[in-house]
Structure formats: structure tokens, C-alpha cells
Amino acid sequence: MKRLLLLTARPRIIASRLSSLILLFQRSPLVQMLFPEAKILSSSGFGQITQWAVVTVAGLGAYDTVSGASTVIQSYPVANSTTIPAASGSALTAVAQYTGGNTPGSWQITGTLPPGTTHSDSKGSKTDTISGTPNQTGNYSITVKAWQNSNYTGSWVSASFTINVDAAVITTQPTSDVIRSGTSKTLTVTGAQGLGTSLSYQWYQGESGTTTSPISAATSASYTTPTLSAATSYWVKVTRIGTGYTIPSNSTTATVSIATAPAITTQPGSISINSGATTTLTVASSGSPTPTYQWYQGASGTTTSPIANATSASFTTPALTTTTSYWARATNVGGTADSSAATVTVTQPAAITTSPSSSTINSGSNATLSVTASGTGPLSYQWYQGASGNSTSSITNATSASYTTPALTATTSYWVKVTNAANPTGANSATATVTVNDTFASWQASKFNSTQLANTTISGATADPDGDGITNEDEYIFGTLPLTSNTPPVLTTSSTNGQSIVDFTATAASGTGYAGKTRNFSLQSSTTLAAGSWTDLTGFSNITGSNQAVRYTSAASGSLKFYRLRVWLTP
Numbered sequence: 001m002k003r004l005l006l007l008t009a010r011p012r013i014i015a016s017r018l019s020s021l022i023l024l025f026q027r028s029p030l031v032q033m034l035f036p037e038a039k040i041l042s043s044s045g046f047g048q049i050t051q052w053a054v055v056t057v058a059g060l061g062a063y064d065t066v067s068g069a070s071t072v073i074q075s076y077p078v079a080n081s082t083t084i085p086a087a088s089g090s091a092l093t094a095v096a097q098y099t100g101g102n103t104p105g106s107w108q109i110t111g112t113l114p115p116g117t118t119h120s121d122s123k124g125s126k127t128d129t130i131s132g133t134p135n136q137t138g139n140y141s142i143t144v145k146a147w148q149n150s151n152y153t154g155s156w157v158s159a160s161f162t163i164n165v166d167a168a169v170i171t172t173q174p175t176s177d178v179i180r181s182g183t184s185k186t187l188t189v190t191g192a193q194g195l196g197t198s199l200s201y202q203w204y205q206g207e208s209g210t211t212t213s214p215i216s217a218a219t220s221a222s223y224t225t226p227t228l229s230a231a232t233s234y235w236v237k238v239t240r241i242g243t244g245y246t247i248p249s250n251s252t253t254a255t256v257s258i259a260t261a262p263a264i265t266t267q268p269g270s271i272s273i274n275s276g277a278t279t280t281l282t283v284a285s286s287g288s289p290t291p292t293y294q295w296y297q298g299a300s301g302t303t304t305s306p307i308a309n310a311t312s313a314s315f316t317t318p319a320l321t322t323t324t325s326y327w328a329r330a331t332n333v334g335g336t337a338d339s340s341a342a343t344v345t346v347t348q349p350a351a352i353t354t355s356p357s358s359s360t361i362n363s364g365s366n367a368t369l370s371v372t373a374s375g376t377g378p379l380s381y382q383w384y385q386g387a388s389g390n391s392t393s394s395i396t397n398a399t400s401a402s403y404t405t406p407a408l409t410a411t412t413s414y415w416v417k418v419t420n421a422a423n424p425t426g427a428n429s430a431t432a433t434v435t436v437n438d439t440f441a442s443w444q445a446s447k448f449n450s451t452q453l454a455n456t457t458i459s460g461a462t463a464d465p466d467g468d469g470i471t472n473e474d475e476y477i478f479g480t481l482p483l484t485s486n487t488p489p490v491l492t493t494s495s496t497n498g499q500s501i502v503d504f505t506a507t508a509a510s511g512t513g514y515a516g517k518t519r520n521f522s523l524q525s526s527t528t529l530a531a532g533s534w535t536d537l538t539g540f541s542n543i544t545g546s547n548q549a550v551r552y553t554s555a556a557s558g559s560l561k562f563y564r565l566r567v568w569l570t571p
């Protein structure tokens with residue numbers, strides 16, 4: 001309940017308005033009075049003030065008690081409202097106004113201002129301004145207090161407001177883009193309308209905030225440019241329209257640029273690789289925006305064989321076994337450019353197809369060895385004596401696929417290495433062994449000196465220099481000495497219990513002249529000695545000589561029987 005108390009004490013005469021205020025401020029703030037100021041200030045000399053009143057309202061505060069309406073109000077953006085509309089991201093200017101007759105010395109705000117805003121703390125001003133760009137939505141309750149003095153002392157008057165920071169006016173900015181010259185671009189902005197408000201749009205050419213080039217009739221959320229041949233910037237002002245106020249928001253600048261078509265600056269290079277290997281091809285191009293790439297297999301411009309996921313400036317081929325060509329297409333919104341085709345030539349490394357075969361020859365003969373090899377030509381060959389891989393004995397001028405040995409008198413091994421550009425290390429053949437078998441000549445050379453050898457009556461096959469009735473050739477077959485009279489392998493015969501026993505030693509073919517040779521024996525019998533009557537005894541045919549003793553025991557029989565031993569060398 002308000003209490004009215006009439007001042008009964010007559011105020012002393014005051015000579016100025018200021019002194020009258022001082023007088024009035026001495027009253028208790030609990031005293032609420034309203035009466036014509038003229039009654040007490042009729043002699044004050046401020047005759048022009050006719051509507052002064054003394055207003056002291058508890059809880060509100062007052063110092064300009066001679067004003068008819070001493071309070072703080074919102075004068076902008078919504079006059080006389082306790083709610084201050086704002087939007088996150090839009091500049092806010094709110095003006096609190098002191099409406100009394102005097103001028104406040106200072107302003108103070110209690111409560112929390114929206115982040116991003118400050119107040120001007122005006123000194124000696126009838127208004128105080130809250131400004132800035134709030135960046136956080138919410139309702140912010142504040143009290144604005146106007147003080148009499150500049151240091152927040154004296155009497156005061158205040159009012160409370162709620163700053164309602166709503167969602168941003170623009171939720172999606174128009175975006176820059178690059179287009180092909182002679183085409184247009186549709187720019188779009190998205191605004192947040194909010195409850196109880198509407199949105200309006202105005203598009204401009206130029207940088208954001210520059211309003212010198214508004215675009216006629218471009219007043220909706222989307223705007224389609226005319227066809228452009230040069231980069232042009234646009235922006236849009238979106239305005240949220242509420243009751244009694246508006247909140248404008250400037251979009252960012254959206255620049256529509258004109259693309260530069262691609263041009264190939266570095267062509268992918270042709271290359272040779274080994275079969276089964278990969279290689280990386282690289283292309284480079286100019287153009288704006290930066291071109292993207294697609295690689296193709298085949299001839300340049302033939303797009304029937306695009307390569308999946310080959311969309312970078314570099315492309316690594318799969319493992320190739322056949323020669324293949326590739327090319328790349330560079331693309332941006334301005335156009336395309338095709339690279340030349342790069343040919344990846346696949347070379348086959350040298351490899352052995354068939355190694356040279358081992359063979360057996362007679363001493364003094366030569367052997368011809370051959371290798372077959374695969375690989376991209378030219379192929380190079382080098383023959384070596386020894387075991388495969390041992391290259392210490394390369395053979396001079398033995399550099400073709402075939403090699404004929406010199407006349408050999410001893411078993412010798414050979415191998416060959418085949419190389420080409422794709423296999424510089426080379427492929428080694430298996431070892432081919434030329435086995436040298438001795439001959440009668442080998443035996444002759446070991447049994448006779450050079451003079452004897454030159455005289456066939458001594459060293460010839462049919463000669464019998466030791467006069468033992470055995471020709472040199474037979475001495476060789478029997479394994480006996482040609483210059484020393486001796487007996488050939490003898491058959492020893494005996495009998496027991498009416499049975500004939502035949503013994504002999506099946507000597508092995510060994511020593512010089514017998515390399516590769518086998519001595520063979522067959523024991524034969526005849527009852528007549530007639531030619532063609534000799535037959536091998538069962539179980540005594542083709543006996544391989546290994547120095548073993550052989551005994552034949554005949555069945556008991558009274559008939560006459562002859563035995564002989566057949567000896568021969570193989571091969």
C-alpha cells in the first residue's frame with residue numbers, strides 16, 4: 001500500500017534548480033509524494049517548468065524528482081519494451097534512455113550481458129548503448145541503472161530488460177563456386193525464420209556489407225546470376241522481421257569464379273619393365289580449379305577401358321606380363337584434356353628353357369652342347385667349364401647358343417649363362433657332363449711310347465709285338481700286357497667225381513684305356529669244336545667282370561666237351 005505524506009515543513013527558498021534537487025534528495029526514498037512542484041518552487045525562478053513533479057518510487061529509485069517521467073526505458077530497437085530482440089551472429093544495438101529532465105552522470109548494468117556484447121557506460125549522457133554481436137542464444141536478464149553522479153553514486157533510477165538472443169538469422173551461407181565461362185550459377189541462402197517473425201532477402205553484387213549494387217528483384221532465398229565470363233562476388237542481406245523491429249544479417253561473400261580448362265603440362269612417359277613388374281605413370285596439368293584425373297587403358301582418347309580407382313595424378317599399373325598402353329584425362333568444370341598414351345613395354349627376362357644335355361663320347365672326340373632360352377632379345381650366352389654357377393673358367397669365344405668342345409680325353413662338365421637387358425644377372429643352365437669313354441687308342445697311348453706308336457707293326461691293332469699269339473687289340477680286350485708275353489685270362493679245368501669244373505676270373509675293365517668300358521664274359525661249350533656249335537652255358541652268359549671268381553661245374557657225363565671263354569668290351 002502506498003503511503004502519501006504531505007510535507008508540512010515549508011522548504012526554504014532556493015535560488016537554482018540544482019539546489020532544489022538537493023533539497024528534494026534529502027527526502028527519504030520511502031516517501032512517495034506527488035504534488036505540483038510549482039507549489040513549492042513558485043519562487044524558484046524556473047517558471048518555464050510547469051509540469052515538474054516529485055516522484056520517488058521505492059524499488060525503482062529516482063533522483064530527477066522534478067521530472068514528470070523519471071525512468072529508464074528502451075528506446076531502440078523496440079521502444080518502451082522490456083524485451084530486447086537479438087539474434088546470434090547479428091549486430092545488436094540497444095539503447096536505454098533516461099527520460100527525466102536531468103542527465104545521468106553514469107550508467108551501470110547488473111546481470112549478465114549476452115556474450116559478445118558490452119555496454120557503453122556513458123558518462124553524462126541520457127542514453128546508454130548495449131552493442132556488439134551476441135554469439136550465444138538465450139534469454140539474458142539485465143537491469144540498467146542510471147546514476148546521478150559519474151561514479152555510480154547519488155540517486156538512481158533503473159529498469160529491467162530481457163535480451164532475447166534468438167537463433168542466427170542465416171543458417172546456411174551462400175557458397176563460392178567455379179563455373180565454366182558463359183554459364184550462370186544459382187546461389188542459395190537459408191534463413192531461420194523464428195517464431196512470430198518473417199524473413200526478407202536482398203541480394204547484392206560485391207563484397208559482403210557493400211550495398212552499392214543491389215540486384216533488382218533478387219529478393220528471395222535463391223538467386224541465379226546472369227551468364228558470367230569473369231569472377232563476380234555476391235552476398236545477400238537476410239532480415240528477420242518482428243513486430244516493431246528488424247534484425248538484419250549479412251551473408252558471407254560468395255564468389256563465382258570462372259574456370260580455366262585443364263591443359264596437360266607433363267605427359268606420362270613410356271617405359272620398359274620386366275614381365276611381372278609394375279610401374280608408376282605420372283601426369284600433370286594446369287587448370288583452375290585443380291583438375292581431377294581418370295586413367296584409361298588403351299589409346300589416348302579411347303575411354304572404353306577406364307581403370308577403377310585410378311583417379312590421381314599418378315597411377316601404378318598392376319603386374320604386367322604384356323605390353324600395355326595407358327593415358328589420363330584431366331577434368332575440371334572448365335573442360336577436359338587428354339594426355340598422350342604411355343606405352344609400358346614388358347620385357348621377358350632371359351630364362352633357360354632347355355639346359356644342355358649330358359652326353360658320352362669316345363676319347364678324342366668332341367661334343368656339341370646346345371641350350372635353348374627364352375626372353376626378350378637380344379640374348380647373350382657365355383659357356384663355362386665346370387659345375388653350374390662356377391664362373392671361374394669361362395670359355396673364350398663360346399658365346400652362342402651352341403658350343404662344340406675341343407677333342408676330349410677326359411670327362412668334362414660345362415654350363416652356360418644366358419643374359420639379356422631384363423635379366424642382367426643371367427640364368428644359369430644345369431651342368432652338362434660330357435663323359436669321355438676310353439678307346440683302344442687310349443690304351444695304345446698308355447702302352448706304347450711315341451716311337452712305338454708311330455710304328456703300326458708294333459702298336460697296331462693286329463700286331464703282336466710280344467709274340468704271345470695275342471694281337472694288341474685282343475690284349476686290350478683281355479686286359480693283358482702287349483709287350484710282355486703272358487697268357488690271356490685262362491680257363492682252369494679240373495674234374496672231380498666225374499664232373500668237369502671250369503674256373504676263371506672275370507677281371508674288371510679298369511685302368512688307362514678302360515674309362516667307360518665294361519668287360520664281359522660268356523662261358524661257352526661245344527662237343528665238336530665246329531663253328532656255330534658253341535653255345536653259352538646256362539647261367540654263364542654276359543657276366544660283367546668285377547674281378548670275381550667264376551666256377552662252372554658240369555653234370556656228370558662221360559661225353560667229351562670243350563669249353564671256351566668269350567671276352568668283349570662294351571661299349
Ligand SMILES: [Ca+2]
Binds near residue numbers: 464467469472481
Ligand atoms: Ca701279344
